[in-house]
Amino acid sequence: MIGALYERAIMVPRALRIALASPAAIAGTAAVFLLFAAFYAMLLPATDTGGAIGLISLRFLTPGEFILALLMALLLALTLALGVHGFRNGSKAKPGGSVLGAVVAVLPALLCCSPILPLSIAAIAAVLPAAGALGVPIQGFIATHEAWIYGVAIALMVWGLYGNAQRALHCELARFRSRSAQKGELSRLVPASAPVCDACEPAQKHDAADERVSGERQTFGRLV
Amino acid sequence: MKKKPAAKCTLRNLSVAVLMVAMAAATAWASPTGKMGPMNAPPPHNELAPDAPFLVHGNKVYLQSLKGQPIMVWQVTTWCPSCRAGLETLAQHKSLIDNSKLKIIVLRDYKNGGYPGDDMEKFAEDVAPALLHDPHFVFGEDTETLFKLYNPRHYIDVYQLIAPNGQVAVRSSTPSATFDKIEHFIKTKAGP
Numbered sequence: 504m505i506g507a508l509y510e511r512a513i514m515v516p517r518a519l520r521i522a523l524a525s526p527a528a529i530a531g532t533a534a535v536f537l538l539f540a541a542f543y544a545m546l547l548p549a550t551d552t553g554g555a556i557g558l559i560s561l562r563f564l565t566p567g568e569f570i571l572a573l574l575m576a577l578l579l580a581l582t583l584a585l586g587v588h589g590f591r592n593g594s595k596a597k598p599g600g601s602v603l604g605a606v607v608a609v610l611p612a613l614l615c616c617s618p619i620l621p622l623s624i625a626a627i628a629a630v631l632p633a634a635g636a637l638g639v640p641i642q643g644f645i646a647t648h649e650a651w652i653y654g655v656a657i658a659l660m661v662w663g664l665y666g667n668a669q670r671a672l673h674c675e676l677a678r679f680r681s682r683s684a685q686k687g688e689l690s691r692l693v694p695a696s697a698p699v700c701d702a703c704e705p706a707q708k709h710d711a712a713d714e715r716v717s718g719e720r721q722t723f724g725r726l727v
Numbered sequence: 728m729k730k731k732p733a734a735k736c737t738l739r740n741l742s743v744a745v746l747m748v749a750m751a752a753a754t755a756w757a758s759p760t761g762k763m764g765p766m767n768a769p770p771p772h773n774e775l776a777p778d779a780p781f782l783v784h785g786n787k788v789y790l791q792s793l794k795g796q797p798i799m800v801w802q803v804t805t806w807c808p809s810c811r812a813g814l815e816t817l818a819q820h821k822s823l824i825d826n827s828k829l830k831i832i833v834l835r836d837y838k839n840g841g842y843p844g845d846d847m848e849k850f851a852e853d854v855a856p857a858l859l860h861d862p863h864f865v866f867g868e869d870t871e872t873l874f875k876l877y878n879p880r881h882y883i884d885v886y887q888l889i890a891p892n893g894q895v896a897v898r899s900s901t902p903s904a905t906f907d908k909i910e911h912f913i914k915t916k917a918g919p
Contacts, residue, residue: 551812553884553901563812563903639804639881643842646806 604659
């Protein structure tokens with residue numbers, strides 16, 4: 504159990520080592536990280552400013568929010584690096600986790616204390632009067648469960664990072680197998696019947712193939 | 728089995744990047760930078776502040792009884808982070824307020840806006856205990872009448888600055904982000 508978890512967790516640094524192999528990838532990821540860090544550093548304290556984002560919200564940034572901003576920015580930047588690497592290698596991506604996490608992370612700042620929700624609910628209530636009572640309870644819930652919401656956001660981002668790492672490794676493997684096949688080395692490493700682009704599919708759909716892929720990954724890991 | 732070259736796999740990873748950047752941009756664009764909502768509401772023209780009662784320690788007090796002095800009617804909920812930050816901001820500017828004629832009436836929204844939370848006294852004691860005994864501050868509760876008159880849209884953090892002649896000079900929200908308006912009001916209409 505722990506071994507399996509470790510095996511899964513170790514995928515992320517392995518995939519990142521491949522995705523961030525070039526100085527350009529490192530520079531791009533660092534730039535994205537700084538951009539998102541600045542964005543989150545201004546966004547997270549917006550609960551204190553009624554949703555106003557910018558230098559004004561930066562004044563209310565607490566050390567805890569600053570750490571949270573760095574963590575979220577790091578997760579998004581790394582996921583993006585893996586996504587770009589996967590795209591270059593023709594991988595399929597599942598953006599769900601990271602995007603959902605990023606969306607969840609903006610909820611407290613924008614909905615708890617800003618006029619967005621009252622105005623939206625008022626607009627909906629003009630058509631559907633029963634909806635008029637929803638605004639404040641939603642705002643209240645968001646405001647009083649801020650920490651939980653950020654926790655869920657980070658969990659979703661981690662899930663997104665893991666998913667992208669998994670796909671990046673699978674696709675790297677597919678690319679490696681393609682190259683090997685071209686050089687006639689494939690038969691030595693991989694059974695001839697193995698589908699080359701299978702690795703680009705989400706791993707969950709290929710449980711049966713996982714054991715085989717895992718063995719190949721070890722070979723591949725030694726090669727890279 | 729038929730081989731599919733890796734290059735033929737879809738471009739979905741690019742959509743992740745585009746989606747994330749678009750989302751960040753959309754969030755920044757859609758966020759209330761003060762152009763929407765009551766934060767930058769236009770100044771009311773010749774609008775007299777209506778009279779309405781509020782509760783202080785269970786006793787009814789009418790706004791009319793404060794006519795002739797500049798007042799700020801600030802309606803808050805005790806669970807809202809911006810209200811907490813707003814009270815902290817006012818506490819930071821205590822000396823400016825104490826040297827003016829401004830009276831700040833901090834009222835908990837009627838039924839706390841519809842979501843449970845601390846009572847007003849505990850809220851003030853937690854956030855800015857020094858203001859509890861400051862004569863420039865009054866902490867109390869909204870009545871339904873005052874809530875309907877002064878906060879018909881049920882904002883959780885909204886205030887009106889009322890000049891000594893009873894006219895509403897400023898309608899805004901979130902003192903933490905708009906203290907410059909309060910400061911300007913103090914300098915122009917509530918000076919010592």
